[in-house]
Amino acid sequence: MRVFSSVCSILMSLSALGLAASAARAEVEYDAVLTADLLHNHSGGLREGSRVMGNLDLSAAWSGQGGWDGFAYVLADGGGGFSERYSGDAQVVSNIDAPKGVRLFEAWLRKTGDSGRWSVTGGLINLNGIFDVQEAGALFLNASHGIGPDYSQSGPSIFPFSTLGLVGEWQASETLRLRAGVFDGVAGDPAHQSSFIGLKLGDGDGAHWVAEAEQGFDRGYVKLGAWTYTAAAERLDGAGLSDGNSGYYAQAKYDFYKPEPDGDRGVSGWVRAGKANKDIQAVETYMGGGLVWTGPFTGRDSDAVGFAIAHADFGQPYAEAAGVDLKPETTYELSYRYAIRDGLSVQPDVQYIRHPAGDPQTDDALVLGVRLRVGLEAFK
Template sequence: MRTLIIGTALAACAAGAAQAREAEAAKALDLSFGYKADLAATVDGGAARRGRVLDNLTVGADLDLEKAFGWQGARAHALLLSNSGGAPGDDSGSIQGVDNIEVSRHRVRLYEAWVEQDLARGKGSVRAGLYDLNSEFYANDSAGLLIGPAFGIGSELAATGPNGPSIFPSTSLAVRLAWTPSERVYVQAAALNAHAGVLGDPGGVDFKMEDGALLITEAGWTGAGKVAVGAWRYTRKQDDIRDLGPTGDPAKRKAQGAYVLLERGLTGGDAEDAVRRTTAFARLGVSDGDTTPFQGGWQAGIKVDRVLASRPDSAFSIGVNQAYLTGKHRANAADEGQDLGDTESAIEITYADTVGPLTLQPDLQYVIRPGGDRAMKNAVVAILRVGVEF
């Protein structure tokens, strides 16, 4: 009888321990879902007055590897991405684009899949896998509400690489190191496959790295705001957008650039629930000017959180951006009969709030000299974004 009682107790303990492990494993896994649908229309000027519908679906999973398997200081992340719809950027005539979920190929992609390991008791970390460069580099939180692509990452970097750098909608294999020598100072660097491609893209993930790597580093200070500087360079020379070599193929040039980020809280302090908490940002980027249509550009703006005291999710933002076109890009356009100016500029105003489970965001953009084309009328673009996430 005693043996039976002990055996029953041990079995109960084992079952309880198994249930506890299962519960802990369940806590270790965090699933997410997000969906955005945009109705975008060029209502005046631009290349064509037309309405477009486009959408963006994300399904994500974050796993705490320490809770799940006892792997201390490690975590894993995966994100599936699906996009479809029209191209409002073409209608506006903008060379930078007007909607940050617009894609050229409608596909389901494994957008991100990486593992991260803490180093030196959390002072540093290393991350490896399919990685979105713009998730940590060349990014301002206070610019995140704006829909114009130029506010996500500078166009002079976004337009580089054989298939674009490792940003939306296709990432590449990468290794990222980050170090925080003090609470407010950080340094980070990454090496990324220069050829972006993921599962779902033609050819899938590129493991050969025949196009070399994109190297990028950023250092900054965070506190009441953010001050950061960054620099990037491709390890292999890229095609010149105009000049030809002795064989008649595009000449090879060094592709490189640098940027500065500034962000500052104006009102509301650090309290996230402060009414009309206002943050300002400014950014400036430059490039080599030989391998991209953009010599550089700048963006600036403000974001106001909790615009209405009674609406905790209400937010307002206004931003201005200007891209400087390279002489070589303008010369190529002149060969085709286009007269381009030096710049394309845009002003964007947007407001977002929740209504039940939905987030509604009306957005208005005014694109000045779309594509730099002197003959094209300035474009007015109206967007309504409807989103849900959990």
């Protein structure tokens, strides 16, 4: 907690400076996006069945003078449980699958240097909005294409529960960016998951550290990241607490086809790999990737079609604790986003899950779904 007491003091200083800066002329932009998933487990998994899940995002972005800006983000989740009840997979079919509740997810201030080469952000922060971000994978519904399960399983400050953090970023050269952050070791308030402000700093939380280097190159980038928790965690073999709750990841993105350098149209691909401590976490290694074609047809520049694979391998200690000879879980996903107009899209999606949750006794699952997204732009 000594580390986080220092972080909180820094955040208070940032807030005071930010409020002073807000006295100057500032601009605020508001946004709202409704996402709804209709999913049907056609066969395999735990049982056949359907479920509708909804998520409403309300945000306000503030831009002031002197290099100051801020962001506030409220999540309204209608409840999830599709993977838990139907498909039975560990990687989670839908990235909006979350416990019911209305939560303040983000509320931060950022100071950017006059040169634009450095910035410091403090407050309630979505870690996955800064670290382990994969733009090409954002098309897909499966949660593993947003942030790898090797990392997300550890409980960092990501959807739908966030916590206080402090992040610094520095542009070391024209193509190299370095970023590092420290967060409270426990995201949200585990005892009150539906609280609007689920923030509880406990003496045993410790801190969560993460660092990432991003090297850009013509048509793409490579990212290398590492993370760790300072608090000891429960071992899967029941031998008590252990240090070393940490891991690392690497990802790369490449634009294979880009007819307009500054446009969105084209074909992009990505790969991501990650590893966690098998003595503490269930998923030991992860490998994923895919291809996305944006603007596949003439006159349909905002449409996108893609195919992705997410492969999670469970560690031996977790398998022994479960008493099952677990197999790797692999999900194949095919998705097409049809843009009806700006801010309005419908997205048919098919996922085939081999060995859900690694259990060889569970039949492979076939999930059929469709996603509807409605934003404020649709009404302009």
